[in-house]
Amino acid sequence: MILLDGLATSQQIKQEIAVEVQHLKAQGHRPPHLAAVLVGENGASLTYVNAKVKACEEVGFQSTLVRRDGDISESDLLELVKELNSNPDIDGYIIQLPLPTHINEHNVLLAIDPIKDVDGFHPENVGRMALGLPCYLPATPAGIIELLKRYNVPTVGKHCVVIGRSHIVGLPMSILLQRNSYPGNCTVTITHSKTTNLNELCRQADIIVAALGKPEFLKADMVKEGAVVIDVGITRMADPSKKSGFRLAGDVDFAGVSGKCSFITPVPGGVGPMTIVSLLMNTLEARKRQI
């Protein structure tokens, strides 16, 4: 069994990005600049945004955290999006989700200029991904693809079962893995809450992407010998034995499953760190496009 070490890989990629930033500066260009918009006081969102800002600093990017009160009106937020679109000093930006319920998320995401949409959530980027055109890939799927590539995981002709059809993970993973490229060329089955024979399908899979958000859902009897297992889940579980009072659990029962796998991602230290690094890669790409 080979551990797909997202933490080590992400650090490697960060070093590569830092070198590219040095090259850009040596050529007289300013470094890439990512802005992150955080609305309200959601603790988890603040943690995520801070991690992104910190990652920017590590690789030499500029970053700007734009905070707005939770009661900001939709039109004021759209005005901010317009400013960010037209600000030439910002190469790419993200609107941290979820937004307060009085704001229509779609309206806000649709207002982002696709060229600055480094989260890859705008329909134009989603469509370009499906059509194999240049685009920003959504961060988590892009991170998984990069991890498969760096470990030379075989994908051509493999049967991949994706569990979960979210717009930010399951669906784009299913699209990316069927494309005629590497990693890709998989036969892909996308499954979800209405799927009736999930266990049977998983047992046929050469590759399983678990992205349903149910801790330790994927058990050993659902996995065939030699499978590749990608665990996208991350849930806090109460654990009195830990100083913090909790531990992080993935969607995969790692202790039971890992022994059967050819490759598997751990949680934490698997898909998570790759997600942030994908955002950095998209932002670097945005900077290069501007140049």
Add this chain to the structure above:
Amino acid sequence: MILLDGLATSQQIKQEIAVEVQHLKAQGHRPPHLAAVLVGENGASLTYVNAKVKACEEVGFQSTLVRRDGDISESDLLELVKELNSNPDIDGYIIQLPLPTHINEHNVLLAIDPIKDVDGFHPENVGRMALGLPCYLPATPAGIIELLKRYNVPTVGKHCVVIGRSHIVGLPMSILLQRNSYPGNCTVTITHSKTTNLNELCRQADIIVAALGKPEFLKADMVKEGAVVIDVGITRMADPSKKSGFRLAGDVDFAGVSGKCSFITPVPGGVGPMTIVSLLMNTLEARKRQI
């Protein structure tokens, strides 16, 4: 076995559209107006475009066939696209594919205003489809979805195997059938030339969409009892017994397969007529959006 009669269904839908056109006119609006751009002298393309124009006439739409020589430059074609985008008398238009090889098809398709892209090929429409946002669906997948709906074919929790990953049929079908809607909520497997166990997968399928373009590829031993079979293929096969010298064959061996099916589309008279009707539905939608 129930025949999914695309011809009869398309005629029914055309009548419904004609009634809507009368309503629009009674309210003082002009009827929907579709333009079709045909470049060069490709005989098959001319046949398709003429069929589209004829369908427009049947339902009371205006239609304009814009013909250009095969040696038109890409920049002149892009200029034409610009004109069509800004012409308020045209609600939607299509560029008949394929284009001559000296023209980059992507450049042309990307130049179409998504709001007039009634073929649903622009990345923004593809992305909107994936995200479940309002959009123009590509004609063939939209026609299949409409046919499933009109015949109340059960789809929730069914396992659908799509054969072929083309951008205009296989891939969008796989996306549409997994969505949380009706028809949809299928477990979807997308297969292609790199798939290693296609027969085995097909035998598990409740619904098969055959869209690979190989005449009579899907045989009885690949289909389980009670399956729904959608045949997207249409190939001319030499047939000396016919006056025309040919017959039309689908991707399904209809004689062998149909006896095992709960529902099946014939060729001709199945998916084909539904495709043109989808274009009319999109054009009607484009007109309503303008109003």
